[in-house]
Amino acid sequence: MADSGPGARLATVKDMDETKGIKQAKGISRAQFLAGAAAVGVAGAVGPAGQARAAEARHGTGLRRRGVVYTVGAGETPGTAWSAARMREDIRAIRDDLHADTVDVTGDGVERLTRTAAEAAERGLHVWLQPTLGDVPQRDILEHLAETGRFAERLRRQGASVDLSVGCEFWLFVPGILPGETVLERISNLQNGTVDWPRMRRRLADFTAKAAKVGRSVFKGNLSYAAAQSIDDPDWTLFDIVGIDYYSYFEQRSEYVRELKRYLRWGKPLAITEFGTCAYVGAPETGGMGWDIVDYDKEPPEIKGNPVRSERVQAAYVGELLDVFASMGLYAAMTFEFISADAPHRPDEPRLDLDLATYAITKVVKDRPDDPASDWHWEPKEAFHAVARRYGAAGHR
Template sequence: MRRKGVLYDAGRVLWVNWRPVFDPAVVRRELRIIRDDLHCTAVKICGRDLDRLTFAAEEALALGLEVWFSPELWDRGPAATLSHIAAAAEVAERLRRGRPEQVVFSVATEATLFMRGIIPGRTFQRRLANLRPELRAGRHVAPLREFLAHAARDARRVFGGPITYAALPFEPVDWDLFDIVGVDHYREARNEAGYVDRLRPLLARGKPVVVTEFGMRTYEGADRDGNLGTGITDPATSLLHLVPLVGRLVRPRIKGRHVRDEALQARRIVEDLTILDAAGVDGAFVCTFVEPLSTHDPDPRYDLDMGALSLVKTYARGHGTTYPDLPWEPKQAFHAVAGCYGRTPPGREGHCAV
């Protein structure tokens, strides 16, 4: 794989900001670790706020990383989303002019679910509940294609570099609109047998194919219980925790009983990298580097990091030992990815073992 990447969340927003504190010094430090210790060559910077995206992108570009500039205005309609894309494309073009070969612009992520107006439902949960009947009826096809045609057109008006879209595997995207085929492709028990088969039609198009998200959560059975997409954090306790005054009495917790399993996460990500490299993809982005809200706790009831896709575990208080200036510690998956990206012979990235 040419693009050895990780997703970096600068502040995705769905219900709440997934990165409530954006500390420039921490962002600068984490991006350097992504280059030097995780051995990435590319970083997909996601989030809503364009100032945050710009700062993180500038820092990553200065480090020599390829930047996938990925604005995400989730839970809004097509008009607002297209306006956001156009504004972001102007920012990305300014960045690209300084580093012509280092910037890719991603117009959106999984619009069928994260944008209003394709699947009925004002909230993500309602759209998710309506997904299967809408897919069977095919009613999502026309609005998705109309949106992506407008998004690609608006981006190209101002951005002179390659553009892409982070698609769900079932979305009927017209890839003639884009320079790079991008798909969020997670492997679990339900799709394991046909995981590579879904990539073959995309690879046959003759354009670079990049898996824009893949990964695994950090508990026993995460690869087979059907919760890989939505996780195991209890949303009710998480939302109540954010309510003033009441929130002090409610502690976010996970649903059910689970056993922490960092080895599973590490092993599955390495397997994914090996499979994707053998399939011939141009690159892949592990999801995700850090999830600040998914804090680790010794008590499994409150160990939100078990439900996290992140390569590092965040502490609610204190700092790690590997990087004493940062509030997190690398998980086994961090070291496994670093081994895949940094120690394998040229041309054999992904062929590695934990």
């Protein structure tokens, strides 16, 4: 059974208080609004043809790039804000402990993106750089992309290994494609059916083409985009690498292979730009809906129902998907994600254990759980070790 998409997520968002809802949508958008839109019955957009340097797909030779998503957002509190010192230690751990050879540096803020990318490059990691500024005018998003891309080109010319993604799921994060000024409003419009789909597809194709043009103008290496599984169907002739945010669930491994093969039809490398699940029983079956176990109307937010925490379930799913990707010889796979600083683990208070609703392979533990300003550290989950074993073994072949 594949991910049911964002359609089922809309009821939760609709009932949020507007101010609080916008904050939460921004704070957990990458976990909430993950790939897929089958539930709203939308075909993808196909943009105008363009030029791209063709590269051949590989088959059955293991993953070429073994990565993890590292988000560099501002954070919801001063205690969880981006920190250069924390970032440097995290990048070290990604290389030395997780045994990744690639880091997907994503988020907004040119300084955060570029400093993190530079640190990763200095440590010899391949950099997949993906700016994801959203909910601002399109011209600002394109300029943010241009600034980030120019830095990526400087890194590349200095000898670093860099790919540039022009963004992620534009239909959701970029105003002017779907009606609504914020993610919250666009989701509400999806739910209410107030969307002109032919117009939306044209706008999505137009902005994707603009972003590809900006990326090409500043960056001379491989270009990509992170597409949702269903609603996004960009013109891949604009790009060198096909990028897919992948949150399907099947009982049989062969079904993953069958679904993924359709993304190889362009004869280009395929990068899984996100994949993963949460650490509770039944989470893999929810696909991109694993986040939907938190009641944000309560203060503090509480876990709904009685999900059974299971790091083993998360580790098994992530490990199986990595084995599938490796068996197909894909270009890259980026586990989503390294850390979710704003969702701490509360082992003695399960109803407040917000880590249950994250896709992170580490858990955040605060020194003083009830103090928003408390210092904190992360600890590896079983999924971290599952990824590290596979990445480490592949790196020694």
